Amino acid sequence: MTDETDLDDDDAPGLFPVPPIAEQERMIEAILFASAEPVTAAELTRRLPEGSDVGEALVHLRSRYAGRGVHLVRVGSGWAMRTAPDLGWLMRTEQVETRRLSRAAIETLAIIAYHQPVTRAEIEEIRGVSLSRGTIDQLMELDWIRFGRRRMTPGRPLTFVVTDGFLDHFGLETPRDLPGVKELREAGLLDSRGMPGQQRSSEDEDEENPGQTELFED
């Protein structure tokens, strides 16, 4: 067991000289930054070394942040750091509601990742159901898949491949780094249920994807 050396917890006040005002300012800055809600001046006084002048430090801190991208503001009875109101438009994408991908979508994505480049017909063959247009659209919108080269077989079907955005999201460097079923099991990430051997001819179906021609080109 590693010994995590305990830091000497010395906020013991009184014994130490009052830190300079610039240091008090630093302390308040850190507390306000890390706090989940506004902090009252009384609370700051309680947390800072004895003899600190919270009022004065706040004045300094406030003027330091004047005109910056972040401001020191009063919120109710407390103090907080807030981004400058004129930069609100930058925060727009912060609020995202995350929703899990549907089963159809994740299965389709998995097939594309493991078999790319793969045609629509191949995806349907593996899943055993036909592929809805919405699924492909959704994965495209997420920028996780894109069109690959056309397959050089009769009908020249379109193929799908995964994007760099996909690799990024899933923390992979290349699609080849996807773990195999056996490796997952070894890493303890999968039930150790027996997995029948995989057998599938990667024969190209000659299949037309009418209506998608115009989407080709990336």
Next chain:
Amino acid sequence: MTDETDLDDDDAPGLFPVPPIAEQERMIEAILFASAEPVTAAELTRRLPEGSDVGEALVHLRSRYAGRGVHLVRVGSGWAMRTAPDLGWLMRTEQVETRRLSRAAIETLAIIAYHQPVTRAEIEEIRGVSLSRGTIDQLMELDWIRFGRRRMTPGRPLTFVVTDGFLDHFGLETPRDLPGVKELREAGLLDSRGMPGQQRSSEDEDEENPGQTELFED
């Protein structure tokens, strides 16, 4: 099925002049302040007006916060604002109780960090015991490790590498900043040497320590 609101209403288009660097700095300051997670330079570039020089603005911002209660830190491919470590004692109320890791998990983590990318077999060879199932699982759950590239040796084994989340947690800019990594490398202790006379060693040798190149290239 789900209606995803259009996301292509892009931030400030090229119609507007590029804001001055001080303004770019403000914007980055606001974005990083607003986010608890590191934000990549690519993401900053995407969110700032076209033509902005994120790299330069970050340099300015970093020096502005030098010595303050809050710092601008680099975390792998991302950037984040973090409180100065010397003020940790002030943050008693914000401290989170972290789950204690087993010795096996800690050592496995260190081996992955120092030897990355590293295969399961190499981890086991270094520790002299087999890797228990829960260990990798636990480290992945903490988002401290992920799959790396497959090793280009027979069997193409999976490798493990540490994540930006790991760097963030331990206050490291890059894996190069791991304590003592240089000395360990010079002492040859990060080489993957197999037992003399075993086939395994020949595989490893014709690979010229991929761990090192990976670790020290950007």
Next chain:
Amino acid sequence: MSDAEATQSGDSVAARLEDEALIVDVDGYEGPLDLLLTLSRRQKVDLRRISVLQLAEQYLRFVEAARALRIELAADYLVMAAWLAFLKSRLLLPPDPSEEGPSAEDLAAHLAFQLERLEAMREASGRLMGRDRLGREFFARGEPETHAIEKRTQHTATLLELVQAYARLRTRDEFRPYAFDRTDVYPLELALERLRGMIGEAINWSDLAGFLPPGWRAAGGRRRSALASTFAASLEMAKQGQLEIQQGETFAPIRVRLRPQGDR
């Protein structure tokens, strides 16, 4: 402890006592390498100058002692013991020029390297965990701001979900339900629909074959399928009292007509 043992040199007794102290702790070791590292620390020298021969002897003594105390040692401890016994004999004997493979010195050097490397990783992990850490010494923004003007739904999935989905598909492949994949099949539903639509015209007896859809009339599989379905449809309609069926003799054409109004 017998008197005979007590007369041994003080050093040896001390070593034995230490070994026995270790035995109590045998569960505390993670494996042979871990145990070897602990033993090697007792040489109180830099790991680079460790005496592998001495270490091998210490280890073998430990295993002996464990046996004497009837402690079950895991197989890997015994494998290591066998290997160290072999290494020890090789180190003691003059090298046999006819022998192939790595020299005893190479093997010993590698063991020393392994110990040094494990020690280094132990130290490194200690230093790593001793670093200033997020949420302990330094902190992220406590109150991330979300000036959301618009809400955006982001779909997300983890690598594990992705891979498990794939694994699931791979299993299911084997159990794909039986499906009728042939294309040249004229379904009963279609035949019924067609016959219902046309029967009104058949006031007089009409050959069933006349109701076959265009494109299914040429001899062959398609015709057979269409004829069978149309016949089945006619049986169904006859059962419902909507038409009558007639066949002059065996293998003669089957004829149908609308059931006269009065009979309904």
